[in-house]
Amino acid sequence: MPLNDRDLSWLSFNHRVLGMAADPQVPLFERVRFLSIFSSNLDEFFRVRMPALMALHHIEEADTAVLPTVQEELKKQLQEFGQTLTKQLLPALKAEGVHLYYGEEIDAANKKPVKDYFYNTVLGFLQPLTLELDKPVEMFLENNALYLIVCLEDGRHGIVNIPSSNLPRFLRLPDKQIVFLDDVIREHLDFLFPHKKVTGCYSIKVTRDAEIDVEEFSGHLLDKVEDMLIKRQLGVPTRFLYDARMPDELRDSLAAYFRIANVELAAGGRYHNLKDLAELPMQSGNSACAYPPMPAAPVAPLEGDGSLLDTIKQKDVLLHVPYQKYDYIVRYFNEAATDPDVKEIYVTLYRVASGSQIVHALISAAKNGKQVTVMVELKARFDEANNIRWAKRMKEAGVKILYSIPGLKVHAKVALVKRKRGFHWDHIGLLATGNFNESTARFYTDHILLTAHKGITQELELLFVYMQTGITPTRYNFMHFEDLLVAQFNLVDRFTAMIRREAENARKGLPARIVIKLNNLQEKQMIAELYAAADAGVEIDLIVRSICCIVPRKGIRLRRIVDRYLEHARIFIFHNNGEEEVYMGSADWMNRNLHRRIEVCFPVYDPVYRQQVKDIINIQLADNTNAVILDAQIRNIPVTREPGEPAVNAQKGIYAYVHQR
The missing domain is CATH 3.30.870.10 (Endonuclease Chain A)
Known part of the structure; x- marks a missing residue:
């Protein structure tokens, strides 16, 4: 049975998020927000999925392990991320009067407010240390915390924390100029390491494994989870992100010092944790820089x-x-x-x-x-x-x-x-x-x-x-x-029966159609049922936002929508020879949801609301602006709009539809 890899399909979703950051049709400030979402998603991927991939890599044959393919895709996406930020968004922000210093020398006129902020606010949160890289490790790098490695003239090295969990990541200066907290500290390294000339400075961070099984712990469940939260912060590294400008010798010395494996090393830019771009203080007199207001409708x-x-x-x-x-x-x-x-x-x-x-x-x-x-x-x-x-x-x-x-x-x-x-x-x-x-x-x-x-x-x-x-x-x-359809009881059996009923109707020459909207689709049994239904002649439309392991084929159409709002609903529509059944609920079709969780899906009995759900789904299936088609290689293929065909944006269309009710 053909299946796409779950991690590569997730990376395909995050690439679609990155695509929104690069799309000039998206308002500028929203593009910056999508860039921060991409970065935040990637941090979670390294905390949750990368440990499993690294473990599998050690036990699988080299030609079956997916880790090298994942690493290659990550490298490609991170390069695209850097290009989008530095070549597109930062110049566009500057054109709107929002100047974010990005590796630039801070203007002389702004030196004084940066200095005042450092001494009056930042200094009290800093813990500068001198490292002896040829001696046993003397400190622990906190999960996803930011640090600067400082090279000193005498051949020694210093390290200083960037306290972004205590202070804003960005300092707003006069005339819409903005400086990273990192650079506020870089400007004053000579104060933190006196009597030693600074010859270099590079940013680093460590991402640690977040997947700790609560069943490992004994005692009351509340105590178990509280213990787990402590252990999570002490998890093994899954990524050591460093400034790519760092000399190889220093990188290798730091890896040995902090006990980082080669497979965990990842080159990055001057700044890390760019999910913080969501906090960038952006203002403009141009209303086109943000999405227009969409006030919620009364009922x-x-x-x-x-x-x-x-x-x-x-x-x-x-x-x-x-x-x-x-x-x-x-x-x-x-x-x-x-x-x-x-x-x-x-x-x-x-x-x-x-x-x-x-x-x-x-x-x-x-x-x-x-x-x-x-x-x-x-x-x-x-x-x-x-x-x-x-x-x-x-x-x-x-x-x-x-x-x-x-x-x-x-x-x-x-x-x-x-x-x-x-x-x-x-x-x-x-x-x-x-x-x-x-x-x-x-x-x-x-x-x-x-x-x-x-x-x-x-x-x-x-x-x-x-x-x-x-x-x-x-x-x-x-x-x-x-x-109700309840996982652990009747949910899998009922969904299976409804899929098979559509397949039987198709074999009888009756109309047969299934429309499903999910966040994630990975469970093999349900995918096998959909394949069998498609082979029987059932027309299947799937809207899957994130992980999607099914491979599109004849009878199975697959699309993804990433836009202003996060598509989160799960909807299931079965034609049933004209007596349609419509369900909604909490359950994605993942192993965890169907077999290791209590999930509830509920029927929509009222014919007016059933029609509303169908209308909303049809608007999403008609989207030809933000929707993409997923092909067999999990690539995001833009929907082609025919000449003269009106543009349809699903979320704008649903907003208009709902406000007419």
Whole structure:
């Protein structure tokens, strides 16, 4: 069965992000933002995927190991990154009056404010040391921290930290001139290393392995994860990034001193951690330098003065964020926290905002005497510390906290409110394709169903019973999932059955079509089912943002959309001989999602909303400006627009569509 490599397909996605930074049709300041996203993504790749690739390289035959191909692709992309920044973006910024010093001598007029900033602000954060490179290592390089290696006239070397985690990476000077924090320090090395002439200065950083299995640890899960966070910062190096101008002899000496293997050495530019470009203080009188405002649309049924919970009780509401207001989700939790008839609240939390209003509402609910149960996924990578902090605060307020499930991550995005009026209980559910996070909701495209559907809400309650008790829902104990598709239970079987039904319809000569939108597609069983369906004559359209291991062939069309907003929703549409079934949810088709997580996909029953979802998908399939076609080599091939054909941008088109509802 033909499959594309998952890591090369991810690099193809990040190359598409880089392509947005190089695209002159993208507003200038947004191009800088895409460059920072590319850099941030790459750091995570080195922390999460590179350790596995390096391990495989040691055990696989040379002709099967993918590491050399990955390294070659990384080298090519980093060269393109440097060209895009230095040859395109920096000159374009300067033309707009935004001058970022990039290896240039700072103007004499700016020496004084740089000097004042160094002595009054920066100096107190610095720890300059002299290194004895021929002696045992005397210091530890922190993960992704920035350092300057300083060459001294007497043949010795110094090292000084760049405190970008404590101070802004950029200093704004008069007349829209900007200088790196790195260069503020470079200007004053003679003060840090007195009586020794400085003969050279080069930047370095180490990226460390972030993949530490929580199952390694013994004891309470909360303690395990807190221990893991400490160990992560001490992980083995996966990349030693150094200024390419550094002499080879010095590079090799540093590698030996810090115990860096040759395979971990990576040449870079003068500056590292260019994800910090997202913080670049850019201003211009030219409005074309940024995306125009796209204010979120109100949803008429939820705009009234009455209870939002009452409105949902009467009729389902499907939200399309960020095109529509996310405020209603915060209001859902706020009302539940204060409504005297609400007795119980259940919610899963995977990634929450650092100042989450939703979590504050849950804390208030508990203090208001309600029974609040929250499944906090402590193993959400890189959000563990934030989740631990919130979990402790909620527990102190009386919230019942469920700390994950051994061997599983709870990735589902669901909530349930139980309200008692007289002798009657209302169940009001919330099911989403994205996290309950007010911050990311501004730029992640997701869909959220608010519903009182009896079957869906009863099965939500059943799911929370399972997460609390571990009692497995089955037909034999009269607890099982029918409306919801839940990983570990029926999700894989149901998706498989729906794909096979389309294949059978195609063999009968009936119309057969599948449209799927995912973040990642890698699980072999599901790919095999799609191949078999295509061979049977099913027409399959896939929109896959990131990792994509399926190889396009006859009947399988594959595209990717990278634009202003991060495409994040998972949508599944099966033609079913005209009786279409539409599902949405949290589950990508990856091994981890289908076999090692609790995921929930939910049906869209309301015909009006089902049509909205289909219309939105059709707009994305018609995109001929930002969409690219993925070919068998995972290359991003721009969609060709025929002469006279109108331009279609999916996100602009969806924004207009949603505002007409």
